[in-house]
Amino acid sequence: xxxxxxxxxxxxxxxxxxxxxxxxxxxxxxxxxxxxxxxxxxxxxxxxxxxxxxxxxxxxxxxxxxxxxxxxxxxxxxxxxxxxxxxxxxxxxxxxxxxxxxxxxxxxxxxxxxxxxxxxxxxxxxxxxxxxxxxxxxxxxxxxxxxxxxxxxxxxxxxxxxxxxxxxxxxxxxxxxxxxxxxxxxxxxxxxxxxxxxxxxxxxxxxxxxxxxxxxxxxxxxxxxxxxxxxxxxxxxxxxxxxxxxxxxxxxxxxxxxxxxxxxxxxxxxxxxxxxxxxxxxxxxxxxxxxxxxxx
Amino acid sequence: xxxxxxxxxxxxxxxxxxxxxxxxxxxxxxxxxxxxxxxxxxxxxxxxxxxxxxxxxxxxxxxxxxxxxxxxxxxxxxxxxxxxxxxxxxxxxxxxxxxxxxxxxxxxxxxxxxxxxxxxxxxxxxxxxxxxxxxxxxxxxxxxxxxxxxxxxxxxxxxxxxxxxxxxxxxxxxxxxxxxxxxxxxxxxxxxxxxxxxxxxxxxxxxxxxxxxxxxxxxxxxxxxxxxxxxxxxxxxxxxxxxxxxxxxxxxxxxxxxxxxxxxxxxxxxxxxxxxx
Numbered sequence: 001x002x003x004x005x006x007x008x009x010x011x012x013x014x015x016x017x018x019x020x021x022x023x024x025x026x027x028x029x030x031x032x033x034x035x036x037x038x039x040x041x042x043x044x045x046x047x048x049x050x051x052x053x054x055x056x057x058x059x060x061x062x063x064x065x066x067x068x069x070x071x072x073x074x075x076x077x078x079x080x081x082x083x084x085x086x087x088x089x090x091x092x093x094x095x096x097x098x099x100x101x102x103x104x105x106x107x108x109x110x111x112x113x114x115x116x117x118x119x120x121x122x123x124x125x126x127x128x129x130x131x132x133x134x135x136x137x138x139x140x141x142x143x144x145x146x147x148x149x150x151x152x153x154x155x156x157x158x159x160x161x162x163x164x165x166x167x168x169x170x171x172x173x174x175x176x177x178x179x180x181x182x183x184x185x186x187x188x189x190x191x192x193x194x195x196x197x198x199x200x201x202x203x204x205x206x207x208x209x210x211x212x213x214x215x216x217x218x219x220x221x222x223x224x225x226x227x228x229x230x231x232x233x234x235x236x237x238x239x240x241x242x243x244x245x246x247x248x249x250x251x252x253x254x255x256x257x258x259x260x261x262x263x264x265x266x267x268x269x270x271x272x273x274x275x276x277x278x279x280x281x282x283x284x285x286x287x288x289x290x291x292x293x294x295x296x
Numbered sequence: 297x298x299x300x301x302x303x304x305x306x307x308x309x310x311x312x313x314x315x316x317x318x319x320x321x322x323x324x325x326x327x328x329x330x331x332x333x334x335x336x337x338x339x340x341x342x343x344x345x346x347x348x349x350x351x352x353x354x355x356x357x358x359x360x361x362x363x364x365x366x367x368x369x370x371x372x373x374x375x376x377x378x379x380x381x382x383x384x385x386x387x388x389x390x391x392x393x394x395x396x397x398x399x400x401x402x403x404x405x406x407x408x409x410x411x412x413x414x415x416x417x418x419x420x421x422x423x424x425x426x427x428x429x430x431x432x433x434x435x436x437x438x439x440x441x442x443x444x445x446x447x448x449x450x451x452x453x454x455x456x457x458x459x460x461x462x463x464x465x466x467x468x469x470x471x472x473x474x475x476x477x478x479x480x481x482x483x484x485x486x487x488x489x490x491x492x493x494x495x496x497x498x499x500x501x502x503x504x505x506x507x508x509x510x511x512x513x514x515x516x517x518x519x520x521x522x523x524x525x526x527x528x529x530x531x532x533x534x535x536x537x538x539x540x541x542x543x544x545x546x547x548x549x550x551x552x553x554x555x556x557x558x559x560x561x562x563x564x565x566x567x568x569x570x571x572x573x
Contacts, residue, residue, distance in 0.1 A: 002399055003399065004471065009403070010402075012390035012393060012398075012481070013395070013406055015390075015447070016447045020409060020447050021409075024416050024421060026424075027424035030427070031423060034424065034427065087314075090314040103558070106565065107554060107557055110502050110564060111553055111554065112506030112508065112524050114524040114525075114549065115524075115549050115550040117528075118543075119546055120325075122542065128340055130328055134345065170565055170569055171568075225419060226508040229508070229528075230531075244419045247423060248513065251423055260423050267420060268416070
């Protein structure tokens with residue numbers, strides 16, 4: 001529509017665009033600039049060119065961080081997506097009981113990370129946690145889940161899976177709703193059993209949803225911070241120091257803002273790459289369901 | 297015949313085990329949290345797995361409330377999350393209206409900017425925002441918690457999408473009646489968009505109520521600290537973790553969200569599913 005006065009659209013957009021420019025776009029440039037300096041927040045910043053990037057790369061810190069963050073992401077994606085799909089298939093039924101169970105799983109996604117982290121720290125507590133006590137009673141070996149560098153990262157990844165599986169399940173449930181029941185009915189009339197119907201109808205229709213859930217969980221796992229800060233503070237022996245936690249540590253523990261900014265820039269580039277992957281999944285999802293396309 | 301029957305039993309068995317697994321993994325932890333909060337520390341040390349508290353009591357809750365200014369933190373959290381959610385809606389409406397309904401030069405660029413902001417999470421902006429706000433004396437203030445989130449790119453996007461399907465005739469009729477643009481946005485379009493706005497509000501409120509990351513990096517001062525920070529500190533107080541107190545804090549922290557979730561599950565699920573479609 002034609003605006004009443006030519007300036008109207010700009011005035012209506014001004015507050016929103018101002019906030020986005022100031023707190024989202026400008027910080028990107030500011031981080032890129034700061035990444036070229038050595039700065040401890042207290043004394044004058046000193047220009048070091050690409051020195052921060054060079055030292056991150058040559059010290060092996062960057063490679064280690066990227067590898068660890070991807071490893072963490074892989075566990076979260078594989079388990080979260082598989083479990084989310086399995087639960088969506090199992091719980092896609094009418095009835096209050098099923099609604100309650102779906103709600104219980106999804107509730108973990110809305111509860112604070114702090115509450116989730118503390119709850120699992122207690123359940124996994126090496127002395128009197130529920131898991132430890134039950135394992136002991138069954139004569140199984142127990143482990144200091146969060147205290148052992150070999151298990152801490154996997155433990156945090158599984159806690160993350162616990163929290164986000166509800167999200168995966170909800171997206172899969174929406175995907176299941178989009179499959180016309182007539183397809184299943186026709187296949188059932190042809191004598192196809194449950195497994196064959198899943199293989200030939202459900203799974204092909206859910207493939208794009210799966211790609212979408214997987215990339216979204218990967219991006220979410222890259223942003224993990226709260227759970228690490230509460231459960232392990234990056235330890236033991238840095239085994240759970242993931243990307244965002246490393247940035248936080250450089251600023252608030254080591255007071256190395258330049259280095260933190262260099263990490264931020266690399267982190268953003270990685271996220272952009274993952275988002276590219278996600279857009280590709282998004283396209284595939286849209287393309288496979290043309291009837292959902294909105295009229296432009 | 298016997299084969300049919302056994303496969304039927306198999307299905308029942310499979311369904312039963314799924315429900316059992318879900319109960320064990322997603323319901324028992326909440327129950328355990330609540331049960332622990334009603335126990336005493338002695339009980340936990342002596343019989344850690346005994347499921348029921350021998351003398352259920354609220355001592356742990358009393359301790360949470362006396363050792364922390366919970367009221368203060370809760371108020372801070374509600375003010376912060378409430379302001380963010382309200383501002384996001386107030387600002388998304390006019391922006392979404394311009395982007396969905398008005399013709400002007402630079403519209404594609406403006407919409408592109410909004411979409412681009414979807415790609416930049418707070419984990420990317422916190423270092424530069426922290427160093428930008430420092431010299432302005434704004435670190436450690438409610439403003440540092442609220443203003444950076446006053447606009448949600450996602451909320452703006454959702455409002456714009458919802459407005460696309462509102463017929464132009466409604467706006468034209470209002471203009472003929474002499475309604476100002478702001479009156480059209482807040483008085484006429486906002487009520488039509490109620491379901492979308494409710495989803496944006498709830499999602500944003502719940503997210504920021506629970507957020508630990510941003511308040512942690514932006515504040516050091518009790519005056520503006522929020523509840524998740526305080527509850528996380530409960531574990532670090534004194535020597536030896538007093539799990540009943542920590543779990544009581546956990547109940548205090550999660551109960552409001554779980555109640556809101558139980559009442560508005562449909563809206564929240566819709567906001568979440570909207571991100572995925």
